[in-house]
Amino acid sequence: MSEVKVDGRRAAVRPWHVFAFGSVLAVGALVERVQGFRAGRQYVLCHASATLDHLTLLALGLVAGALLVGIVGAAAETVRGKASRPAFLVACMVAALAFVVAADRVDAGAEERAVRMAGESFTEGACDYAPQVYSATPGWFSW
Incomplete structure (x- = not known):
């Protein structure tokens, strides 16, 4: 069990915290994207x-990376079995957050590109037979 001092008290950072943090972030980001296909711009x-x-695939891969960091971080600390500094567990939690933020930034860039592409003029007969519809999936960290 890893411990960190918070307000003079010891707060334990356990492997399941890393798993829960990574999982909640990844599932939340995935739900956000799936709902974006129905309700997004x-x-x-x-x-x-x-x-x-x-x-889009890169953003989904980054979300999967957040889940993977949570699982691998928790598993590595559990397999290790002995108490260690909380630095590894906290680093895994920060990495999971960084993956989700990166996914949101990639999605924001994709939406900017879609805006530019949608702004191009339509000329009859010049477009594909079935135009592509891009659904933006804005994230919590798209600022």
């Missing part, structure tokens, strides 16, 4: 964009 694009697809 939508942009109709003249041409399909592989870049937007890649950015």
Whole structure:
């Protein structure tokens, strides 16, 4: 069990805290993105964009990374079995948060790109047969 002093008292940082923190962040970010497909801002694009697809997959990968950091961090500390400094557990929690923030920033960049692409003029016959609809998935950390 790792301990850290908070207001002169000892507060234990346990592996399950890391797991819970990473899991809650990742699941919250995933729910936010799935709901974004239904309720987010939508942009109709003249041409399909592989870049937007890649950015969406990157953001989802970063969310998965937050979950993975929570699981691996908790498992590594549990397997280790002995008490250690809280630095590793706190670093895992910070890393999980950083992954979710990065995912939100990637999504914000993708939305900016979709805005630029949607602003391009439509000319009859120049667009793809079935235009792509991009649904923005704004995150908590999209400032």
